[in-house]
Amino acid sequence: MHLTKKLILGATLILASWTVPALAGNPPIQLPDLGSNQAALHQSTAETARRALADDAKCTRCHDENESKPILSIYQTPHGVKGDARTPTCQSCHGTSEKHLAGDKTGKGIPPPDVMFNKHDYPMSDAGDRTGVCLTCHKGTQRTHWEGSKHQTNGLACNDCHKVHNAVDPVRSKETQAAVCETCHKDRKADLRKISHHPVGEGQVACSDCHNPHGSTGPFLLTKATVNETCTTCHAEKRGPFLWEHQPVAEDCTNCHTPHGSNISPLLKSRPPFLCAECHDGPHNSQSAFGPNVGGLQSTIAGFAASGGRAPNPSSSGGGRACLNCHVMVHGSNSPAGAYLHR
């Protein structure tokens, strides 16, 4: 054998020795092998369902319709489609729980199942164990960045938000999702009820339209890599590219907007001209400050005369839309005569 072939063979064997153990490693909990359970795949759906229900029966003979929580409602969910060979049984998620199934052998009560998702008669399992069960099947796609994400490092597990036994998981319904998120994000709960808000409470926008709570590469767990990419999914008219750009807009919508809610419409952090003044010194009238004069006509006609005709006239640069009375294209302009964002 030539030396080259020997080297190639050697390298192949080394690579294989690295790769095979990695690929063959055991998952933390033994679920039905979704990737390679060919025997299950080749069964009829009826046979698959029969076997799965027989497995479930180990648990449902005790945990039946009389439970205080509607655990049998899981049969209305994707986890209850027993004809699908990938569908878990009770033990797929709760562990084989052999001691629990064996009953009270010691007189000290029935030992807990291997994995407890809620604090009930037994202590709740560690968040990592609870999440690990779900990630065994739900890997990749939306969950790619779960590990190291904000929610993971703050000790949350999947079932802290998801109710997998419920016929309808509240966090997966646009109408009820926000209430789940607001359980922890209480400032956002107040924000979403301010006079200017995204229609989340009205059930037309869900938190998950913008955020991926499982982790993402974007800031604030946004679904896209940047703020602007996320916003322009719906607000595509702001995407440009424009001939005349406005730097804070081109970089990050949240420089001016606070997306959950604001006392200043539309979802602004502050009211022009003061918002604009956080970057611009107000070139036209920078020789005079904006103060109460932005509030509109505030003087009697006598006061008007006494001031020489100036005092009661609110400045068009400061009143109402203020700077935006003329600089109307703050998101950018595609008019060749729009360098000052006037047109």
Added chain:
Amino acid sequence: MKSVNGVLSVKSLVLAILSVLPLVAFAQSDDDVSILTKPTNFVELGLGNVSSDSYNFGQYNGLGKSGIFGIGSLGVQGGDAYGQGPGTRRWSIAATNLGTDIRAVDATIRDQGHWMFGLDFAQQHHDIADFWTPLQGSMGGNVFTMPEAFGTVNTRRPSTAIPYGTQVLTPTQVGYFHKVNVHTDRYNTGVTFGYNFNPKWNVQLNWKHIEQSGAKLISSGTDENNTSAGATLAGYSAGGERIQMLMNPTDYTTDNIDFALNWAGTKAFFTAGYFGSRFVDNYSSVSFPNPFDTGTAPNGSLLGAPYPVNALSTPPSNDFNQVNFSGGYNLTPTTHLVGGYSYGRNTQNMGYVNQDQMAPGGLPVNSLHGLVITTHADVKLTNQTTKDLSLSAGIKYNEHDNQTQAYTYTFLDLGGEAQTSFSIPLSYKTTEGTLDGDYRITSGQRLHFGYEYKDTRRGCDNAVPVDSATGIPVGADVSATNTGYYQLVGVLGCVAVPKEELNKFVVNYRANASDALNFNAGYAYSDRNSTVNPAFYSPLQANSEGFENYNYQAFFDGSRRQQMLKGGVNFQASDKLNLSMDMRGTKDEYYDSVLGVQQGKSGSVNLDAAYQISEKTSASVYANWQYRSRDMVSTSGRNSVGTSGLTGWSNNLIDKGSAFGFNLKHDGLMHGKLDLKVDASYSLDTTRYNTQSYTTAAIPGVTCATAPRNSGYNCGSTPNISSELLRAALTANYHIDKRSSVAAGYIFQKLNSNDYYYNFYQLGSTGTTTMPTNQPSPSYTENVVFVAYRYSFM
């Protein structure tokens, strides 16, 4: 007759459905197990009444108009995979809010493990404002005209101090104002498809089509140059920077397509995807007349020729196409690697409008040929060798590379003066590295620590054309001061901050003191250090009106030190009572900003309590307080290259919010037939600005009253912008039998809004060059009652 037939047909349909449903229902078993394992279908029909018109109450809920509205919803599901059945197929149809203009319908059919197909439709109605205008033209259209008899509005200041301009429109002119309810409607149609080739491979496709109609409000300045010969002959002298509000059409179509090919193996997973988004604006401009005259003719004088026509551009149609790749690999059972890459192209080439507003020879091309390349890459390594310690390290890269060609444009500004500006397609990129660790100190205590480094670079692919002799941008309108500005540095840049470096440290602590008590605390410190280019070119400051004061620093890219402190506690006082409290505070310091934002603070506190009074009765309360402030300084000397010798002012923003809510739920009244629910909430948000003069070393003792060009109206506090919202809702649900129930309710909602914004646009109170709109305050008092019958079946 047509409408009667319509009503009859609806009635017939409803009766037909209701007559069939019991047959379906009785054919099904509804024992306790079936109730749990099979879906409950329902049809709901009812009526409600709204007491009065309110664009703000109806902003998003479809109830902006007074009178009766319909309630209609539906949920039907079926397939052989329900009820512990042996199959894998399921289908569902759901419809909500059918009686209002926020209706939604979706239908899905799937063979689980093999394929799925879904269709959905949702209408989103957004009430924006009630608005008065003399302009004629439909809301949603792009051509507005002024009735000829409206005449002109003379904005020339009279010699005596009397109201003038738009403050004193003639009765004839006022008579032309009419009310328009400005709103938008979005019609979202979606198609979803998924197919599993085998347990490892699948594809998913989502297509969303959004049709938007209606309009939003936009303001406009008029063009002095844009006068017809006839108008000039008639003695008409057009005014620049005169303001009218317009209904800016939103005749948009957006199509978003998301496609993904997914693979998942035992130890690795991978996704290759495509995201495409096409935005089409069916209008390219909005035209409107200019009724403003700076001559001497009184208000109402008729023009000898049609009004000069002005035009605004509209958002340009654009495309975004992106390919995405992401994946993960378990190096070992405890060490995982994930990463991703995406490449996107954002293009825009809509033909230019407003070409008559260009100076001769000032239009170098007829469209932008805009191209922005966005690139993203990330990689993250996580490790949890022991349960006590988990570690992660990641790197992210984002680039926004604007490759659009830059040109010089010479145009006529609102005053009719020729101006030259050089377009600056902005590019930027960020590189971010993170290190995180989570350590379990004891079984009940965890410590998280993190470090982040972020590097931001900004620049332009195109150099600003500079006169080699003077160092001044070609075509720039410069005074002696401006010359000094540009000559501060040798090389002219296009951004104020070409480089930022951010270092951030985070530490969080969580502890379960007992089964019933846990708490957390966290602290974060970050320092963003910005490299400032003191003499950058921006099209916005290409003339003498536009220069920022030297040392005026934008808040979003200035050097900033930020601290955050948070904490929370949760106490399960008993099986029935849970109490929680959390708080958070931040402090920002813009330590290198001589002018501009100096500092900001924020804080919030939340209190919650939930009490299970009995098996059938529960109650909860919550309270939230928020506080935010911002301090800023500016000076009175525009176009200055220094701050010495200038007087200035400070501006302080204080934003406060408080919210309280109460919820009570009681089920099983009247022998288990009646469920009651009460919700009540109150919130008060206020925003206030305060401006004060401050004294520089060069001019001591200056006050608001004595500062040059200041007056009593420039200093002091603005009126509070306040929104006070009270809401109470009572809902009763009466179960007639197993299948039938009646829901009835009453909602009281009251908004007290006090906002000076609206003062400025009221007839008689506007600035003298601003056309009034008489937009009313959003305040309202609403009483809503409703009753609906629900029929459930399996």
